[in-house]
Amino acid sequence: MERYDLVFRLYADYDAESIRDLQDFLDVFPPVDSRTALDYWQDASDELDERKDEIRDAFAAGEEFAEVAARASRDQAFTALDLHSKYDRGVNALVLDVDETLRSAGRTDNEIPRQTLHLLTEFHEAGVPIVICTGQTLENVKGFMIQGLGNELVHSGTFSIVYEAGTGVFTPGHGSRTKKLLYDELDASVREVFDEIRSRVLPQAPDDLRESVHLQGNEFNVTLKPNFDIGSDEAAAVIDRGLVYLVDLLGRAVYNAAEDAADAADAAPADATPEEWARAYYADADPEIATVLDAEDAAPDCDPENVPGVVRSLFERIDVAYYHADAAEIGSLELNKTEGVKAALGVLDVDDPFVLVMGDSKSDLRVMRWAKENNAGIAAAPEHASQEVLDHVRDTDELVYDRGDAASVLRIAYVLNVLDEL
Known part of the structure; x- marks a missing residue:
């Protein structure tokens, strides 16, 4: 119970909401070429450092708890704690659908929100591989992922695209394994x-x-x-x-x-x-x-x-x-997202997967069930996902999020990994 007590103290004694607002501002709005804007950005950065220093000085694992406060709400942090108590490990890869999962026609104008994109870069910098798993074509997905995440991340060697719901896998930076055409094996x-x-x-x-x-x-x-x-x-x-x-x-x-x-x-x-x-x-x-x-x-x-x-x-x-x-x-049926994900994880050398699967459709449900049956991960879905998907998610870890708010679950997974490092 010690961690629960520490997290309770973190959110009771410190203004974590203000810390998170400052962190989000600095993450999403980097310095621009304007003296006024630069001054405002620097003031926010200094205030964030001061608030984090208070937490760093107050906790034995102060750096980690400062990061928790800056990334997650109280409810999200306790959800992450519950997940760690249940599984005793963090996630070592993200498996993410795009349409109506990372982005939503009804809420995000079919664009992946900047906060969601930034959180993905945080996972990348922490060494967590990202697998985009979609029914779209390779060229379409690769194009908007480069636009959103940058060419360097997409071609980093820890990023993979399972496209056309599992007919092929594209993992730049892996030589002859960069593109696997799974349909050739039919x-x-x-x-x-x-x-x-x-x-x-x-x-x-x-x-x-x-x-x-x-x-x-x-x-x-x-x-x-x-x-x-x-x-x-x-x-x-x-x-x-x-x-x-x-x-x-x-x-x-x-x-x-x-x-x-x-x-x-x-x-x-x-x-x-x-x-x-x-x-x-x-x-x-x-x-x-x-x-x-x-x-x-x-x-x-x-x-x-x-x-x-x-x-x-x-x-x-x-x-x-x-x-x-x-x-x-x-x-x-022999080429589905599950087979594509397993192939992608193989190329990425994720030997003992425990993944976060996020999706909304029956094709995503197959991956979620594979993760559940093999103790290989957790599942999350938006509130408007298909009923079968929602039933599965609610019966496992209840990681259902509002339309267009994939960032909320990514925050939970990020804190889960921070806690796992303690």
Whole structure:
């Protein structure tokens, strides 16, 4: 209980809120070329040093406790203490989704807040590797991460990008291991399915759909995005239609790629088609997809039990993902964020991982469950994450944060690591 008593004393006897405000000001607003601004910045710096010195002189681990006061609120510090009591270790890597996790269209104007970016640089300077884990393309992610964190950090050798939800891993500064194309390791039959879908998805789309969507520039996954503002009614309508179209394309492509599929079709009910098989299988696998198919008058007539085994075996390796008013996507279940994260941690030489996983979607949930099942980390999510993600986070460590406020959880993890060093 000694640490709890010391932290209680820290926040009872010292104005930690003012210390934190000064620290945040100095972190986010560096000196600028203005005499007045420089004087104001220097005054703030001097006052921060004085307040930290009081804490340094009052505690045996004064440097660490001054850092705790400057980085976290009382509640955040006690949460970090609880986590350390539970796990007895700090985090040795960050695994972070981007959209609606680090940034939010509804709160941060789709930009990662400056305070969040600065905290990431603090982790980097403390030697904690950062893994950005996203469904976006490599070039897009690399571009805005360099813009936000700087070229030096991104190419430092302790920064990795798991892109397209796990199809590839990019870790600059690691020679032949810098870029790992995990999709190259898939069986030829699976790659054939994706090649066929990619070649047909836009050229054969109905005119109204083709004019309303575009194909995201992925290396492997096939992702339809709306030509409307994400989240709008127009985007919702076109992505729902696009989902039906993708599912049907997948059914035909799997039928063409599956060995002995023609024989399987002969044994199946006469009114069933590969498109019906796909609708039946994926509606049965995902209630959200079933709801969309039903709303689009595309509910399957086929019983999922009647899907031929040779076709089902390929369906079981391929994922259909639906993001309301955002995207419809086909990906490999063998290539997911979990596999990408494990590959990234291997390149980064994190041999005994205990990571902070932050995300909002079902693809992030897989990483969270892996961390939980292997005692390899803790999970956090924004309040608007999918219900399954929120259920998992609340059932583990309750690290749910307000939309756009990823910094609050990063502060907790930072203090957790400070405490672990004591």
